[in-house]
Amino acid sequence: MPPESIPAAATDAAPAAAAPLLSVSGLTVSFDTPRGRASAINGVDFTLKRGELLCLLGESGSGKSVTLRALMRLLPERRSRVAGSVLLNGEDVYRLPERRMERLRGKAISMVFQEPMLALDPVYTIGQQIAETIVRHEGTSAAEAERRALELLEKVQIPSAKRRLHAYPHEMSGGMRQRAMIALALSCNPSLLLADEPTTALDATVQMQILLLLRQLQAELDMAVILVTHDIGVAAETADRVAVMYAGRFVELGSARQVLKDPRHPYTAGLLASTVQGDMRGRPLDTIPGAPPDLTALPPGCAYAPRCPYGDGSTLTASPPEVWLEPGRMARCVRAKAMAGATAVAD
Numbered sequence: 430m431p432p433e434s435i436p437a438a439a440t441d442a443a444p445a446a447a448a449p450l451l452s453v454s455g456l457t458v459s460f461d462t463p464r465g466r467a468s469a470i471n472g473v474d475f476t477l478k479r480g481e482l483l484c485l486l487g488e489s490g491s492g493k494s495v496t497l498r499a500l501m502r503l504l505p506e507r508r509s510r511v512a513g514s515v516l517l518n519g520e521d522v523y524r525l526p527e528r529r530m531e532r533l534r535g536k537a538i539s540m541v542f543q544e545p546m547l548a549l550d551p552v553y554t555i556g557q558q559i560a561e562t563i564v565r566h567e568g569t570s571a572a573e574a575e576r577r578a579l580e581l582l583e584k585v586q587i588p589s590a591k592r593r594l595h596a597y598p599h600e601m602s603g604g605m606r607q608r609a610m611i612a613l614a615l616s617c618n619p620s621l622l623l624a625d626e627p628t629t630a631l632d633a634t635v636q637m638q639i640l641l642l643l644r645q646l647q648a649e650l651d652m653a654v655i656l657v658t659h660d661i662g663v664a665a666e667t668a669d670r671v672a673v674m675y676a677g678r679f680v681e682l683g684s685a686r687q688v689l690k691d692p693r694h695p696y697t698a699g700l701l702a703s704t705v706q707g708d709m710r711g712r713p714l715d716t717i718p719g720a721p722p723d724l725t726a727l728p729p730g731c732a733y734a735p736r737c738p739y740g741d742g743s744t745l746t747a748s749p750p751e752v753w754l755e756p757g758r759m760a761r762c763v764r765a766k767a768m769a770g771a772t773a774v775a776d
Contacts, residue, residue: 448519449476450620450653451500455513458492458499458677466510467724469495471677473513479620482647482654484668484685486661486700490721492677493657494543497623500655501540502530517621536566539619543626545610549598555582555609556594559616566617581612585642604635608642615646622647624656628663640667661704665689670757673697676722676732683758693752693760693768695737731762739764 458470470492477483485493498504500515502522515522517538522530542548550558559581560574569577575594582590585608598606607627614622624643628636644667647654658664664671664685671688673681673696681694692698702715719736722728731737731744744763752765762768 447478450479450518451477452516453500453513454516456496456499456515457510457512458495458504459510461508461510462725465725468727469677469724470499471727473677473679475672475679475682477621477653477655479653480647480651481669482644482656482667483670483672484656484658484664485672485674486658486664486697487674488659488700488721490724491674493674494625495677496674497540497625497655497657500621500623501534501538503540532566535562535614535619536617537619538621538623539614539617540623541607541610541614541625541627543629545603545606546598548610549606549613551598554595554597555601555612559609559613562613562616578612578616581616582609584615584646585609585612586638587612603631604639607631607635607639611639611643611646615650618650620652622652622654624654626657626659628658628660636663637666643667661689661701673700676724676727678732678761679759680733680761681759683754687758691769693754693758693765694733694762695739695764695768696733697760698768699736 453476454474456470456473457468460467460469473496475483485496487493495504499511500522504511511523517533522533525533549555556575556578559578560571563569563574563577564571579590579594582593587593587605587608593601593605593609598609601609611627627643628639631639640663643654643656646652656663656667668685670683671685672679673688673694675696681688681692681697688697689701692701696717699715699717703717705714717736722732722735728734728745729748730746731740731749734740734744737744749761749763751759751761753759754765760768
């Protein structure tokens, strides 16, 4: 267990800290495939406080979206195997009956999906979809639910909100659909919001508007947020903490400034070095050689070792332990302490 998750003994001078909103311990997820069992998540541990934004970074296939769906208990039961515990407000979501989970989804925990055109129902208006969620979870009248749906569209800054309330998803632009998806996710004031690449396929201006909106709404509603992204700039602008994922593990965890200014895992340093920065005109980008590992045949040692510029024989046969550099600051690498001063994001 990480040091930060072990509460100190309460004293008169230093009362015990409040329990985290979300506590994930030993989470593993695998899928049965024609090629064998794919290990998508391989032991993830973290906690999240109310009002905190955690950003998950990593390449496609690193396990970010699967982690979010596992937290919501949305993975297909017949093809997936899940172990570990996910405590939300003290309740283990994998020990709850499905009816209780149906009440929690949308009310206590909600999700902004990656592609709103696929997540929103094309045969119902935006207002109908938001109002239905409010009626289902809070038992209000249809008229009151529609009034609140309009308030939500105004809150997420959709222009001409009253007219858009009666629009179908295909009648709205990508940016407005994403705002509508956020309004739907916030309709019952969840404690935890999961955002799976909410700015995918949006242009840079709209992307920044959506991110600033998420941050503003998080502060107003005192929500915890887990944001999945490929974009290091997004993490730098929005996150309180950053977790870097590779082959279904957290390989680095810390505050956004710690991870992005002083990376302690070679994979994090490689991601940062391959990011375009303002002073790089005329210079080629660095790249990470090779490809992510096959999840049906993960190596016995460090999954990043075949691509690592510092790899040696020891990391090929044994998986590196978590190295806790300070409370809340972890890197899963034998070189974690020696990596000080590696490539970082410029100010």
